[in-house]
Amino acid sequence: MTDYAAPVRDMSFVMEELIGLDTIAGLPGLDWVTEDLVRAVLAEAGRFGAEVLAPLNRVGDTQGCQLRNGVVTTPDGFADAYRRFAEGGWNGTIAQPEYGGQGMPWLVATAIGEIWDSANLAFSLCPMLTQSAIWALSIHGSPEQKDTWLPRLVSGEWTGTMNLTEPHAGSDVGALRTRAVRDGEHYRITGQKIFITWGEHDMAENIVHTVLARVDGAPEGTRGISLFIVPKYLVNPDGSLGSRNDLRCAALEHKLGIHASPTAVMSYGDDEGAIGYLVGEENRGMEYMFTMMNNARLGVGREGLAMAERAFQQARDYAGGRVQGRSIADPAAGPVAIVRHPDVRRMLMTMKAEIEAMRALSYVVAADLDVAGRHEDAEERARRQARVDLLVPVVKAWCSDTGVAVASEAVQVHGGAGFIEETGAAQHYRDSRITPIYEGTNGIQALDLVRRKILGDRGAAVGDLIAEMDAFAGSAGGGATAPIREALADGVAALKDATGWLLDGRPAETCAAAATPYLALLGTVVGGYLLARSAAIAEAKAEGADGDESFYRSKVETARFYAECVLPRAASLKRTAIGGAALLEGFDERRLWH
Numbered sequence: 001m002t003d004y005a006a007p008v009r010d011m012s013f014v015m016e017e018l019i020g021l022d023t024i025a026g027l028p029g030l031d032w033v034t035e036d037l038v039r040a041v042l043a044e045a046g047r048f049g050a051e052v053l054a055p056l057n058r059v060g061d062t063q064g065c066q067l068r069n070g071v072v073t074t075p076d077g078f079a080d081a082y083r084r085f086a087e088g089g090w091n092g093t094i095a096q097p098e099y100g101g102q103g104m105p106w107l108v109a110t111a112i113g114e115i116w117d118s119a120n121l122a123f124s125l126c127p128m129l130t131q132s133a134i135w136a137l138s139i140h141g142s143p144e145q146k147d148t149w150l151p152r153l154v155s156g157e158w159t160g161t162m163n164l165t166e167p168h169a170g171s172d173v174g175a176l177r178t179r180a181v182r183d184g185e186h187y188r189i190t191g192q193k194i195f196i197t198w199g200e201h202d203m204a205e206n207i208v209h210t211v212l213a214r215v216d217g218a219p220e221g222t223r224g225i226s227l228f229i230v231p232k233y234l235v236n237p238d239g240s241l242g243s244r245n246d247l248r249c250a251a252l253e254h255k256l257g258i259h260a261s262p263t264a265v266m267s268y269g270d271d272e273g274a275i276g277y278l279v280g281e282e283n284r285g286m287e288y289m290f291t292m293m294n295n296a297r298l299g300v301g302r303e304g305l306a307m308a309e310r311a312f313q314q315a316r317d318y319a320g321g322r323v324q325g326r327s328i329a330d331p332a333a334g335p336v337a338i339v340r341h342p343d344v345r346r347m348l349m350t351m352k353a354e355i356e357a358m359r360a361l362s363y364v365v366a367a368d369l370d371v372a373g374r375h376e377d378a379e380e381r382a383r384r385q386a387r388v389d390l391l392v393p394v395v396k397a398w399c400s401d402t403g404v405a406v407a408s409e410a411v412q413v414h415g416g417a418g419f420i421e422e423t424g425a426a427q428h429y430r431d432s433r434i435t436p437i438y439e440g441t442n443g444i445q446a447l448d449l450v451r452r453k454i455l456g457d458r459g460a461a462v463g464d465l466i467a468e469m470d471a472f473a474g475s476a477g478g479g480a481t482a483p484i485r486e487a488l489a490d491g492v493a494a495l496k497d498a499t500g501w502l503l504d505g506r507p508a509e510t511c512a513a514a515a516t517p518y519l520a521l522l523g524t525v526v527g528g529y530l531l532a533r534s535a536a537i538a539e540a541k542a543e544g545a546d547g548d549e550s551f552y553r554s555k556v557e558t559a560r561f562y563a564e565c566v567l568p569r570a571a572s573l574k575r576t577a578i579g580g581a582a583l584l585e586g587f588d589e590r591r592l593w594h
Helices: 008-019 021-025 035-053 055-063 078-087 106-119 121-140 143-155 285-321 342-374 378-419 425-432 442-454 460-474 479-502 508-542 549-565 569-584 589-593
Strands: 066-068 071-073 158-163 179-183 186-197 206-215 225-231 233-235 241-244 247-252 263-268 274-278 323-326 335-337
Touching (some): 008 021, 021 035, 035 106, 055 425, 106 285, 186 225, 285 342, 285 378, 342 549, 378 425, 460 479
Antiparallel strands (some): 179 186, 186 274, 225 274
């Protein structure tokens, strides 16, 4: 398996030159965020990822986690790596300083998170879920709950989980049967949850489960769901750990990938009922859980980007060293590395272009989240929040789908060796495959985009984005960026047509049938827009770049490749969304058996 190197130069370009890190540092409370500081943090994160986490990736895949007598053991080296991770302060990058966190902006935390995901996805899922729990309790927890749970979640002494899914109710969370019965100042929780990532392990002394359950007498469906803190060990008034709570790991799932991440079946209340503490008010659990889920969805999209980056590095380095076949341009030169073959270059350039588009999109949305939460102007906060709400499902679904496609292409670059586990290419593909399923399948993300974000505001947010992209595509710009702008204009036109079609009073089922290709269309065009902007910046800086000219030229060439070879998909995605929806409407599913 190829060593991992964090792409710090490209990360810095997106943050500093495309987004403008100085604009984030100009927000209230972030004046300490400087380019030098962020570069130093990324360099140190890259070192930790490369030297500590990445070497465990193969170990975790081959050993997996073991459940014996209710105790889950993680693969060799994981517990020590987590200890070093927590001691280094990495668990609290985004958390509030009053609870021991560093209060970093979402933009910087997103870049750091990409490094963990690329280095070792199975490992990174643990702190990612802990950070989601921290965020939910920071917003919805009582002062007492914050004081009890947040300091040790932030420090990494304790880890967090999300408990939604049940055996009979997958994405239909409203059908859950887990019960909560009031018992004095707390509740007794009984029920079973499945697919609980890092639900049980040996890396931390306590696990703080956030659990959805229905209080007796509550309404049916999602309106009657409440959110509870259910710890593995109860906590004494002095903060020390008390007795074991009535919960256990009943089984670990045997999965396609991420073998080092224990995916637990959790049983609550087999004896007297697990003690749980209500977060906020009864029957508002889904509202609170969405605080975790939206951040987790951005995290899953980032995982798609990260796995694509790791798979690309593996494929690029293999292609540069694998000598096979003669050059088509100069057969007499003898055998050459396969990177010299045009089709291999096509695959690698497609991967590179899509990765840079995903990184730009993920980071831009993270920066918008910072502005939405901190800007002094209320109108600007609202505008940026609308943009975040619009693009969260796109980051999650488009980046995770694209990440799987890139990881699959990386296997192809290796040829037969890619199908062999020893090269490592297959693991990246297997590990990435969960991301389109995590935190609401990508079909659900597409429905959310179309029904709530496009139709919900009658196209206001997406219209604002389309107008912005249209203006850039139509602005004056010669040189190497002119054909990029022309291709972008065609993509924006396709998106505008598809959006207008959705808003033209279509039946709900028709819009639902168009949702997935429409999401892919929006992601493809926004990715092209961000690369076009990147190319304009890079072209202006390439001359006299003091050693960075090659980097900037590469940015322009990559954007041009995306414009010529990826953006044309927009036209076919528009046709699929419109024409395919009409064919699917009223489709008789019995025909699938004939």
